[in-house]
Amino acid sequence: MRVLVTGLGNIGTTLSSLLLYYREQLGIDEIVALKRTNTGWGASNHTPLIDRGLILFPYAGEFEAQARRADYVFETTANGVGMRMRPFYANLDNLRGVSAQGSETGFGLPFMSGINDSAVLGERYVQVVSCNTHGAAALLHGLSGGDLSSINHADMVVVRRSEDLGQHQRLVSGNVVSRHVDLSSGTHHGVDVKRLLATIGAEAPIITSDITTPSQLLHSIRFMIEFNCPLTEDVVHKRISETNLLASTHKFDSNVIFEQGRRYGHAGRIYSPAIVVSNNMLIDENTVRGWAFVPQEGNTLLSTIHAFILQTRGDEAVMKTIVSDLTRTMW
Numbered sequence: 001m002r003v004l005v006t007g008l009g010n011i012g013t014t015l016s017s018l019l020l021y022y023r024e025q026l027g028i029d030e031i032v033a034l035k036r037t038n039t040g041w042g043a044s045n046h047t048p049l050i051d052r053g054l055i056l057f058p059y060a061g062e063f064e065a066q067a068r069r070a071d072y073v074f075e076t077t078a079n080g081v082g083m084r085m086r087p088f089y090a091n092l093d094n095l096r097g098v099s100a101q102g103s104e105t106g107f108g109l110p111f112m113s114g115i116n117d118s119a120v121l122g123e124r125y126v127q128v129v130s131c132n133t134h135g136a137a138a139l140l141h142g143l144s145g146g147d148l149s150s151i152n153h154a155d156m157v158v159v160r161r162s163e164d165l166g167q168h169q170r171l172v173s174g175n176v177v178s179r180h181v182d183l184s185s186g187t188h189h190g191v192d193v194k195r196l197l198a199t200i201g202a203e204a205p206i207i208t209s210d211i212t213t214p215s216q217l218l219h220s221i222r223f224m225i226e227f228n229c230p231l232t233e234d235v236v237h238k239r240i241s242e243t244n245l246l247a248s249t250h251k252f253d254s255n256v257i258f259e260q261g262r263r264y265g266h267a268g269r270i271y272s273p274a275i276v277v278s279n280n281m282l283i284d285e286n287t288v289r290g291w292a293f294v295p296q297e298g299n300t301l302l303s304t305i306h307a308f309i310l311q312t313r314g315d316e317a318v319m320k321t322i323v324s325d326l327t328r329t330m331w
Helices: 010-021 040-051 063-069 081-090 131-143 188-198 233-242 254-264 298-312 316-326
Strands: 002-006 030-035 055-058 072-075 097-100 109-111 125-128 151-161 206-213 219-227 246-249 274-277 282-284 287-294
Touching: 002 010, 002 063, 010 030, 010 040, 010 072, 010 298, 030 040, 030 063, 040 055, 063 081, 072 081, 072 298, 081 097, 097 298, 109 188, 109 298, 125 298, 131 151, 131 188, 131 206, 131 219, 131 233, 131 246, 131 274, 131 287, 131 298, 151 188, 188 206, 233 246, 298 316
Parallel strands: 002 030, 002 072, 030 055, 072 097, 097 125, 109 125, 151 206, 246 274
Antiparallel strands: 151 219, 219 287, 274 287, 282 287
């Protein structure tokens, strides 16, 4: 199988590294990447990937030819590019599937690994939801033990880092509040979680707010989830330990957790959808309040690979191996 990665920015480079590492298990013969912008000072960034077998082309002049030769396309380009390319992909009979990232709402079926896996089978186009949508959905699903109908109400504040480490285009100098766009859902994260759950006929009464801070490390979510049944600390901790969607930590500092990921995570990343600060939760009768850290786009990369497997092979044994390799229960 020949796969194409369009864009070699923050997401595309790490995704390419994962594809190269798991290429045999994934049944991939060739991994081709297109770089949208080329600078002299950035040329060496991709040398390690090329040394491992990545075939790199400039985006300009090569996109159409390489897309026509690909069996699958990972669309990881800048906001809006995937949506503009969607009609072109629709005319390629060779493609078994295409995935795009969180900003490309409407590109295809919204997807998060572990939430709506069965809905992706047979789908040609998938939109992997954003990293903070992953975090919010993981908290709902994990802390409810998978029973979303047991949730009366959920209120979450997403505290976003403004830019990934190593970039300096969108770093803010102060806290910036996002506009609420929907009376019942709040910011787009609440809207996106509901759209994701709707693909499996499920729903959860969640409302979100959003603030961006001058940080380049992890996102955070302050959550409050009220259930329609009694809770105990033992039940909550048991649910966290039993789901692949949540990791846990006893650390309060995102710098320290980020450093753990840099030391021990594959390619220096953390891939769990959310990391609950498990020794700092307030559990009172039927309500749990607390904090969780969200690891940039590491969680979306795991979902991107899972989407590829579901769209092309449907081999869940391969995904279980990859999840076991990349996720840890404690940070």
